[in-house]
Amino acid sequence: MKRVLIANRGEIALRIVRACHEEELEAVAVHSAADRTSPHVRAADFAVPIGPPSPAESYLSIERLLEAARTSGADAIHPGYGFLAERAAFAEAVEAAGLVWIGPPPAAIRAMGDKTEARRRMEAAGVPIVPGAVAPLTDAVAASTVAGSIGYPVMVKAAAGGGGKGMRVVHEPSELEMALATAGSEALKAFGDASVYLEKYIECPRHVEIQVLADDTRTVHLGERECSIQRRHQKLVEEAPSVAVSETKRERMGAAAVAAAAAVGYRGAGTCEFLLSADGSFYFLEMNTRIQVEHPVTEMVYGVDLVREQLRIARGLPMSIASGPLRPRGWAIECRLTSEDPANGFLPTTGRIEYLRPPAGPGVRWDSGVEVGNDVTLHYDSMLAKLIVWAPDRAQAIARMERALAELVLVGVATNQGFHARLMRDEAFRRGEVDIQFLDRRPDLMQAGGSHADVSVAVAAALAEDAARRSRRPSIAADGGPASEWGRHARREALQ
Ligand code: MV4
Numbered sequence: 483m484k485r486v487l488i489a490n491r492g493e494i495a496l497r498i499v500r501a502c503h504e505e506e507l508e509a510v511a512v513h514s515a516a517d518r519t520s521p522h523v524r525a526a527d528f529a530v531p532i533g534p535p536s537p538a539e540s541y542l543s544i545e546r547l548l549e550a551a552r553t554s555g556a557d558a559i560h561p562g563y564g565f566l567a568e569r570a571a572f573a574e575a576v577e578a579a580g581l582v583w584i585g586p587p588p589a590a591i592r593a594m595g596d597k598t599e600a601r602r603r604m605e606a607a608g609v610p611i612v613p614g615a616v617a618p619l620t621d622a623v624a625a626s627t628v629a630g631s632i633g634y635p636v637m638v639k640a641a642a643g644g645g646g647k648g649m650r651v652v653h654e655p656s657e658l659e660m661a662l663a664t665a666g667s668e669a670l671k672a673f674g675d676a677s678v679y680l681e682k683y684i685e686c687p688r689h690v691e692i693q694v695l696a697d698d699t700r701t702v703h704l705g706e707r708e709c710s711i712q713r714r715h716q717k718l719v720e721e722a723p724s725v726a727v728s729e730t731k732r733e734r735m736g737a738a739a740v741a742a743a744a745a746v747g748y749r750g751a752g753t754c755e756f757l758l759s760a761d762g763s764f765y766f767l768e769m770n771t772r773i774q775v776e777h778p779v780t781e782m783v784y785g786v787d788l789v790r791e792q793l794r795i796a797r798g799l800p801m802s803i804a805s806g807p808l809r810p811r812g813w814a815i816e817c818r819l820t821s822e823d824p825a826n827g828f829l830p831t832t833g834r835i836e837y838l839r840p841p842a843g844p845g846v847r848w849d850s851g852v853e854v855g856n857d858v859t860l861h862y863d864s865m866l867a868k869l870i871v872w873a874p875d876r877a878q879a880i881a882r883m884e885r886a887l888a889e890l891v892l893v894g895v896a897t898n899q900g901f902h903a904r905l906m907r908d909e910a911f912r913r914g915e916v917d918i919q920f921l922d923r924r925p926d927l928m929q930a931g932g933s934h935a936d937v938s939v940a941v942a943a944a945l946a947e948d949a950a951r952r953s954r955r956p957s958i959a960a961d962g963g964p965a966s967e968w969g970r971h972a973r974r975e976a977l978q
Contacts, residue, residue, distance in 0.1 A: 483558045483582050483797045485510060487551045488526070490562030491541060492851030493867060494773070495522035498560050501789035510554045512547065514540035516861055521853050528554050535861045541565045544572050548579050558582035558796060564863065567772040568595065584796040586771045590746040594769040598641045598679055604766050607745035609738045612757065612765040614681030622659050625680060629658055632682050638662055640669035641677035644768060646715040648672060651683050684765065686917045687757040690724050691770075692739035693780045695791055696748045697801045703736035704784045704803075705810050707753075707776055710916040711905070713828070713928075718898070718921075719905065720776035721815045722783045725876065725914035726758055735764055742769055751777070751792050760917075775818070775868070778849060782814035782872040813879040814872045817887070820864040823896035824930040830864045832857070836894035836941075841886035845872045845879075858895045866897065876914070880906050893941055900930055942971075 487510040488498045495511060499522060502509040511526035516535035523529045530550040533540035540546065542565055551559060559576045561567040561584070573588040585591070594600050602616045614632055618641045619625045629636045629652065638661045640648030648669030650661035662678060670676040689712065693704040708724035709717050727735070739754035746769075753774050755767040777788045791801050822828040835856050840848040850867035852858070858866065871886055873879040884906045890899060904927050905911050910920075921927065 485556045486558045487556035488560050489547045491517050493849045494562040499525040505793045510556045512550050530554050544575050560584040563772050582796050586748055586750045590748050591771045593746045594771050603745050607741045609742045609766045612681040615679045618677035618679050628680050635683035637681045637683040638665040638678050642673035642675040684757050684759050687759045689918050690758045691753045691755045692735050694739050694743045694752050697795045701740050701743050703739050704780050710918050713921045719817055720779055722779040723810045750795050751788050778870045779814040779816050783810040812874045813876045815879045815883050816868050816870045817902040818865050819867045820898050821858045821866055821895045822864050822898050831896045833895035839891040841889035845882050846886050
């Protein structure tokens with residue numbers, strides 16, 4: 483393996499280029515017409531245009547990606563996350579073309595992609611699953627018998643599902659038939675398969691996932707990530723470790739995740755998702771057979787580089803993780819910065835990045851796929867960057883994230899930066915009292931506070947920056963603190 487083609491874009495493509503270079507591998511970027519000037523393209527050693535902006539004709543085209551690998555002389559493909567990362571047929575096509583697939587065996591992707599198949603395999607491997615059916619339901623009469631024996635509330639789920647599509651909560655028998663019909667038709671639309679099954683509905687759980695890593699001889703876990711802060715199945719903030727996971731619980735969940743990976747012959751980096759209920763019991767939900775967006779928080783507290791480990795394992799090398807017990811050190815938090823407008827129901831927005839000053843300083847990591855001059859369009863995911871901090875404990879990590887968010891200046895497109903700042907100041911969040919419904923209960927956090935004024939002040943500050951950078955010095959505040967919004971912006975600008 484000498485030259486790796488990265489079948490992705492944005493921050494994860496740049497993240498993989500960096501790992502390739504540290505592993506002394508060459509990196510080949512691919513890009514759609516919309517991404518010609520993106521940072522991942524410039525960072526790579528070679529760049530291949532693969533088509534128009536539409537993902538179906540570029541990043542989702544197996545044919546064009548394999549052709550790009552041929553013309554660039556790449557001998558391996560890293561899929562990143564999203565796009566084709568969990569498409570077993572893509573992994574097979576890569577291997578059939580004589581290239582190294584930097585990911586798990588296609589059979590492991592396939593086994594985990596079918597939710598009822600995964601449940602059967604997990605049950606056989608002794609991994610705790612949510613009580614319920616392990617086979618798709620055939621008719622409403624059978625469904626009501628199963629629901630009665632599970633006990634209400636129950637959840638109807640798509641067998642081919644994932645990501646929350648084709649899911650319905652059913653509180654009483656009279657609602658069951660309707661829920662089966664609507665979940666089934668939603669599943670047919672989303673996955674081309676109307677099969678559904680039933681599970682006990684777990685109320686107000688946390689979403690906690692375990693990172694696993696497997697090479698040819700060992701399968702290890704790298705602890706948990708707390709991912710409960712989400713809205714409509716889009717995670718917004720993740721942390722490691724979780725306030726809800728003791729050392730004993732970590733070892734139990736870790737052992738379950740390792741057993742889950744072993745049961746499907748896993749190799750490489752993967753993640754087992756669990757629901758952790760308030761009474762401390764946990765249930766396997768699904769396994770993500772890819773590198774995940776939130777992998778950096780695990781990297782920070784375990785001192786590992788998960789993408790480099792993926793590259794090592796794909797080359798047939800052993801993982802560079804010491805054997806013996808591993809422990810998280812300190813605390814890491816990630817905020818996903820998206821081009822979504824809090825003043826407009828968090829709808830994706832577009833625009834040109836006119837000015838960008840990323841945060842820096844001790845314990846701060848900025849994983850971004852955009853730079854000044856880039857256009858943010860509606861063709862791709864709205865995530866612009868990930869801001870990750872590390873500190874010795876959770877309280878200091880939150881303080882550091884607040885500081886880093888205050889340093890961040892991004893002008894040209896509306897973002898959820900203000901939401902993250904409000905969350906970091908929130909008392910319930912600071913106490914660690916979160917579950918998957920947290921944001922549903924807190925519309926106050928989703929509301930923008932005076933966003934219009936903030937934007938004009940930020941634009942003015944950015945314009946003033948160009949003229950004043952050389953001469954400006956921080957002013958001496960009479961009362962020991964910044965007196966106004968102008969003062970705060972001036973101080974932020976002067977930091978650079
Ligand atoms: C559940 C559940 C409660 N009880 N299953 C949502 C996506 C899919 N991967 C599984 N999901 C859920 N399954 C039972 N039996 C609640 C959810 C759920 C959820 C899970 C993880 C993260 C965010 C979520 C948001 C809403 C519902």
